[in-house]
Amino acid sequence: MAFQAPVETSTAKIRELTLGTKKTVTVGGQNALAFHSFEGTLPNGPKIAMEVYDTTPADWADELKRAIGDVWGDPVAWAKKCEGEFGADLICLQLAGTDPNGANRSVADAVATVKAVAEAISVPLMVYGSGNSDKDAELLKAVAEATQGKNVIIGLAVEENYKSIGAAAMGFGAKVSGETPIDVNMAKQLNILLTNLGVPLDALLIDPSTGALGYGLEYCFSIHERIKLAALKQNDAMLQSPTIANLGKEVWRAKEAKISQADAPQWGDGRKRGIIWETLTATAVMMAGADILIMRHPEAVKLIRKTIAELGA
Amino acid sequence: MALTGMAIFKHMPKTNCGQCGVPTCLAFAMKLAAGGASLDQCPFVSEAAKELLAEASAPPIRGVVIGEGEFALKIGEELVMHRHEKTFFNPAGYALLIEDTEDAAAVAGKLAALKAATYERVAQKLRSNLVAVKNASGDAAKFTACVAAVAGAIEYPLVLMAEPAAIEAALAVTALKRPLLYAATKANLDAMAALAKKLGAPLAVKAVSLDELGELTAKLDGMGVKDLVLDPGSRTLKETHQNLVYIRRAALKKKLRPFGYPIITFPAEETTDDMMETIHAAIYTIKYGGIVVLRDLSPEKAYALYVLRQNIYTDPQRPMQVEQGFYPINGADENSPVLITTNFSLTYFIVSSEIEGSKVPAWLGIVDTDGLSTLTAWAAGKFVPDRIAAFVTKSDLASKVKHRTVIIPGYVAQLSGELEEELAGWKVVVGPREASELPAFLKALK
Numbered sequence: 001m002a003f004q005a006p007v008e009t010s011t012a013k014i015r016e017l018t019l020g021t022k023k024t025v026t027v028g029g030q031n032a033l034a035f036h037s038f039e040g041t042l043p044n045g046p047k048i049a050m051e052v053y054d055t056t057p058a059d060w061a062d063e064l065k066r067a068i069g070d071v072w073g074d075p076v077a078w079a080k081k082c083e084g085e086f087g088a089d090l091i092c093l094q095l096a097g098t099d100p101n102g103a104n105r106s107v108a109d110a111v112a113t114v115k116a117v118a119e120a121i122s123v124p125l126m127v128y129g130s131g132n133s134d135k136d137a138e139l140l141k142a143v144a145e146a147t148q149g150k151n152v153i154i155g156l157a158v159e160e161n162y163k164s165i166g167a168a169a170m171g172f173g174a175k176v177s178g179e180t181p182i183d184v185n186m187a188k189q190l191n192i193l194l195t196n197l198g199v200p201l202d203a204l205l206i207d208p209s210t211g212a213l214g215y216g217l218e219y220c221f222s223i224h225e226r227i228k229l230a231a232l233k234q235n236d237a238m239l240q241s242p243t244i245a246n247l248g249k250e251v252w253r254a255k256e257a258k259i260s261q262a263d264a265p266q267w268g269d270g271r272k273r274g275i276i277w278e279t280l281t282a283t284a285v286m287m288a289g290a291d292i293l294i295m296r297h298p299e300a301v302k303l304i305r306k307t308i309a310e311l312g313a
Numbered sequence: 314m315a316l317t318g319m320a321i322f323k324h325m326p327k328t329n330c331g332q333c334g335v336p337t338c339l340a341f342a343m344k345l346a347a348g349g350a351s352l353d354q355c356p357f358v359s360e361a362a363k364e365l366l367a368e369a370s371a372p373p374i375r376g377v378v379i380g381e382g383e384f385a386l387k388i389g390e391e392l393v394m395h396r397h398e399k400t401f402f403n404p405a406g407y408a409l410l411i412e413d414t415e416d417a418a419a420v421a422g423k424l425a426a427l428k429a430a431t432y433e434r435v436a437q438k439l440r441s442n443l444v445a446v447k448n449a450s451g452d453a454a455k456f457t458a459c460v461a462a463v464a465g466a467i468e469y470p471l472v473l474m475a476e477p478a479a480i481e482a483a484l485a486v487t488a489l490k491r492p493l494l495y496a497a498t499k500a501n502l503d504a505m506a507a508l509a510k511k512l513g514a515p516l517a518v519k520a521v522s523l524d525e526l527g528e529l530t531a532k533l534d535g536m537g538v539k540d541l542v543l544d545p546g547s548r549t550l551k552e553t554h555q556n557l558v559y560i561r562r563a564a565l566k567k568k569l570r571p572f573g574y575p576i577i578t579f580p581a582e583e584t585t586d587d588m589m590e591t592i593h594a595a596i597y598t599i600k601y602g603g604i605v606v607l608r609d610l611s612p613e614k615a616y617a618l619y620v621l622r623q624n625i626y627t628d629p630q631r632p633m634q635v636e637q638g639f640y641p642i643n644g645a646d647e648n649s650p651v652l653i654t655t656n657f658s659l660t661y662f663i664v665s666s667e668i669e670g671s672k673v674p675a676w677l678g679i680v681d682t683d684g685l686s687t688l689t690a691w692a693a694g695k696f697v698p699d700r701i702a703a704f705v706t707k708s709d710l711a712s713k714v715k716h717r718t719v720i721i722p723g724y725v726a727q728l729s730g731e732l733e734e735e736l737a738g739w740k741v742v743v744g745p746r747e748a749s750e751l752p753a754f755l756k757a758l759k
């Protein structure tokens with residue numbers, strides 16, 4: 001009996017977005033589930049954005065310090081290293097230092113950092129605020145203006161500030177990443193609100209929130225799967241935006257990624273443990289359908305890149 | 314083909330005796346149709362009806378048990394492609410690969426480490442499940458000795474990877490309960506089938522293609538060998554992933570019986586890189602592996618895989634719950650602050666990890682809210698003043714701390730007044746809304 005391959009084809013596809021200008025990167029465009037090249041076309045595969053912070057990280061794991069500590073505090077050098085040495089597809093500049101409850105860097109200062117990083121790299125740039133919705137609204141407007149013509153992604157737009165961030169993106173030609181808390185309908189609703197505002201659909205990306213391995217990964221995994229299933233099988237236009245998993249910062253907050261071998265001998269090799277924690281989190285969200293993975297550790301990035309190549313996307 | 318609940322109901326005794334654990338025959342029929350019950354739970358169903366329904370009511374992917382007793386591993390009986398559609402039921406088993414060419418002392422060391430690598434997380438015990446012993450030497454005597462050594466060192470059930478004669482020789486020396494025999498192939502099918510029948514042991518089937526795999530399992534089924542585990546033979550990530558998707562779909566969506574069995578995968582034979590092996594194993598944990606055979610289950614890899622498996626196999630309808638009680642963090646003592654939250658495992662993990670990160674000693678009080686998160690539990694009446702007060706007063710908190718202050722999540726600030734009334738003698742302080750604000754909050758308390 002010959003085996004009849006139970007293929008499931010889809011007439012719908014994920015919206016294809018081209019990012020950046022100097023060295024562009026295209027995401028989305030697939031008409032099948034993650035790595036299902038046996039029943040559809042996956043023109044681009046998942047892309048990896050590497051994180052760069054605007055201020056020197058405090059309390060990060062020793063393993064991160066070993067890997068990238070030499071460029072901490074210098075976002076330009078950090079970004080160049082990610083592009084040149086680690087082969088990042090994109091750079092995600094996290095402006096955590098602008099948080100009013102933290103270093104509270106001024107918008108002008110942050111914009112100067114953004115400009116310097118944008119000038120220094122060729123790959124596309126994503127710029128994320130601190131997560132303080134009021135400050136982000138003001139900050140990201142200035143960022144969009146300062147990076148006009150560079151085809152960047154700004155984020156995260158949330159329910160509280162999507163109007164100002166959406167307007168800034170429209171005005172200055174940026175793409176917007178919208179964040180909602182692990183809920184398909186809310187992700188859809190935010191895209192509807194942004195398009196009602198006039199932001200074109202092909203300027204939108206979905207960040208459905210990320211939980212690290214052991215810290216809600218199962219929710220995040222299922223949300224990515226459900227978004228892709230709705231987009232491809234039900235042709236839901238509002239969920240056909242490429243998806244982003246902002247996982248590096250979640251993973252490296254987990255105790256399992258951070259704690260030293262001396263303090264947790266039962267968990268084995270302290271150096272590899274954090275890398276594995278990030279790699280398995282990235283593997284899971286990528287298998288669930290995420291199009292852009294925001295990652296931190298260069299070795300985890302290398303492993304994921306190899307996995308993508310082996311899976312043949 | 315699967316029958317509907319109504320079609321099954323026609324063949325039920327219609328006595329509504331309730332002995333199956335469901336109040337009515339109709340409800341039982343519905344449960345059968347959904348795959349949530351087994352026909353032998355009904356003591357009165359007629360033989361004729363049994364035969365008729367057996368095919369229809371059998372799970373689309375057969376459940377297979379390897380080993381016996383406490384360490385037995387059950388795989389299969391999965392019903393969905395995506396966990397959110399229902400849940401994944403029987404977690405994949407991890408098997409450590411041991412070759413009979415390895416040094417005996419090294420093997421003993423590996424097994425001791427494997428045994429030691431057991432963990433507890435959210436009231437579940439996390440560990441590996443099997444040891445796969447491979448006759449890499451080709452020498453039956455070496456295989457026999459290796460199987461005896463492994464079985465003597467660890468209680469986990471074994472996967473015996475050898476030709477039938479070597480397996481028989483090994484089992485003549487070491488009696489094993491339901492080991493998985495690996496593997497029947499086109500070349501040794503009859504001998505393996507006979508051995509599996511004689512031993513009453515589950516049998517893995519290895520083919521070079523899905524065509525051949527379906528032919529072999531159909532033949533084995535005809536010979537009365539039913540407890541099968543599939544190996545589609547591929548040894549690259551791309552092909553194995555494709556085969557896993559195809560086999561699961563063939564079984565669930567096309568109801569193709571020859572593919573309705575759990576699957577064994579071999580990261581150990583797909584890569585020599587230890588980290589890539591872990592990634593292959595992770596992918597097969599997520600996408601449809603029943604057994605995952607690895608060379609390296611060192612704690613830093615094993616623990617991450619166990620947690621991944623726990624995450625993926627958590628029932629989306631039933632959130633993981635932490636046991637109610639007061640947990641000391643960072644060496645909490647009688648002067649440490651007391652924080653109270655819900656027993657939704659994610660809430661617990663995030664809150665406890667933020668407290669740990671703050672390095673401030675504190676007590677974390679976990680109220681049983683049936684696994685609901687703070688706001689949901691509040692809305693459902695499960696994280697409300699009388700329940701929180703009862704939890705505190707029935708506990709031994711008063712003997713654990715000298716002060717009389719509890720901190721509640723900022724999201725339920727509205728409870729503070731009423732809770733203070735219910736909790737005579739205690740002061741209620743409203744903490745931050747988000748766990749990420751806890752370190753700053755705790756440091757400011759000092």
